[in-house]
Amino acid sequence: MLKLHHFHGGLRLDGHKAKSLQRGLLQATLPERLFLPLRQHIGDHNKPRVEIGERVLKGQVIASDSALICAAVHAPTSGTIRAIENYPVAHPSGKIDTCIVIDVDGDDQGVEPNPADLESLAPIELIELICRAGIVGLGGAVFPTSPKLSRGKVQGIDTLIINGVECEPYITCDDILMRFNAAEVIRGSGYLQRILAPRTTYIAIEDNKPEAIAAMAKALAEHPLPDTEIIPIPTIYPSGGEKQLVQILTGKEVPHGQLAFDIGIFCQNVGTCAAITRALEMDEPLISRVVTITGDNIAHPGNWEARLGTPINHLIELAGGYQHEASGHLVMGGSMMGFALSGSDVPIVKASNCIMVMREETIPKSPGYHDECIRCSKCAEVCPAQLLPQQLYWHARAKAYERTREFHLFDCIECGCCSTVCPSRIPLVQYYRAAKSEIRATRKAQFKSDRARLRFEFREKRLLLKKQQDEERRRLKREALQKKKAGAGNGKPQADPVQAALDRVKARKKLAQED
């Protein structure tokens, strides 16, 4: 049995998970229309690959790009492209972004699947297939999986961690997936092992999910994988964070500014493993995901496998609609790291693991201000990244962003432990997020101004060079002219050619007259 380690701090939270686990894994019906944001991953932008009015088949690429950190978007069902326009998307800003809108025709007709002969494929070819399927990390970070795998392959991986921890309250989509689709998760882990060739593989699941652990153990027995162990880990938030999970399982800390694979550890979420299995075995790209619909204002909470692009109000209808109030306060993600949605017309994207439908009164109304810090340092006690939240808070509030960086602001995983325990109810994470966006914006502006300086200096140089060349040319010309003049002065005085011609004409005329 593996000896487990502890990470610093963390919280024991009320899970609120039971009520969305009652109904198993449900299949969501197709809505009338699907709204697919062009970009559903972290990284570069996609370009649309379809035109308005075009008929698309399920699984057809509708947006992609050749950039490295990119994941294609596929049509989740057959239908006609209605528009490529700005629509509200699931983003903390509540802003709009370019979406491809598909009028669903209901046939659900797919492109002919053409599964490859997996046995004969090399790891690099498997990565290529995963890339084509548009797979991203489904744990919430939505980082494209194929570049992560390529990098991991290059770095060399010692330990593969399959993350089925799901530590955040309210979210149960991974739990349900492991209970009802454990075989796909296990086979997907097998493909990851083939690609990365790790020495050991841990499948980590929080011990508040005994059914999922049992189902995964059964699937692993049926489909044994080499050097693979299912590890139940204690239920402490945020044990599902990549760095925290690495520490629990291996005792190693991911160094500042590095990622897990820099120390030979590769983490992947269970949902991603299932998606990899589907992509490789059935040639089915990432067109659906399991979403938890829960909260205290929804009639029948549960988990649905929904096509990407399904508007949230469609899922709310499937879940029996709102329970108490006519509309609810919608949050995407869990109660710790989730963010409020602008409305129920926002579509499900690759990142949507959970939609919380809450009563207005449950969400504590922000008074618009907070009390002052009393320096109790509870935040530092619970911080899983071992930061000094108080110091970060003072500097972030004073907009001393350089100082926040010295206190390792960018190691903050925004888990929300500090804000939860703060007796003054200071929205600490919001301060950190604001500071991070300011620093990123400054960095972007600095990058642009550095480019402008280079271009300006290059132009100055070019103009100077041109001026020098012009001057040089003029000087040469002048010299040549002077030489010519001087040459003409030194030689025999030549008769004027015009005069000579005139003389010749005169002579000829004279001759003619004489005749």
Add this chain to the structure above:
Amino acid sequence: MFVAILTISLMAGVFGLVLGYAAIRFKVEGNPIVDQIDALLPQTQCGQCTYAGCRPYAEAIANGEAPINQCPPGGQATIVALSNLLDTEVLDLNAELGEHLEIPLLAVIDEQICIGCTLCIQACPVDAILGAAKQMHTVIADECTGCKLCLPPCPVDCIDMVPTEQSIDDWKWPAPLDPLELVQDA
């Protein structure tokens, strides 16, 4: 006594030679403070500071000829950064020179009207306009600094300054309301 004087003079002479050599060998080219100031300026090269570009303004600041509040594109953030660097007082932006825009501008050429005179190309300080004589010109949006220097030379007035498009990536998390500010407002 005599030995002591001789020793000290000898040492002074040796150190003097070393220092003199070091001053020549490790001579710093240019004025490093100008580089540091220049690095903080936004490099729009717009000339709103009344100097012919960011570097001339940086030189003027370094020589004490210009105050640090003459850069509208940089705004208050640049003034604060400059005051930190130079350890001087934070000033308010000189409003006579222009106002600071939160969202930078982008020059857009109306290609229907453009006659291809190349005057704007010659005016652009960062070579962000592409075109040739009697050919349509266009602005390379990523390189445009929004300095407006292409506007005056255009004989047909076909260049517009529009705010750059703000995508979801440019969105910033708003900071929480500061309780102290609320108290001050009340």
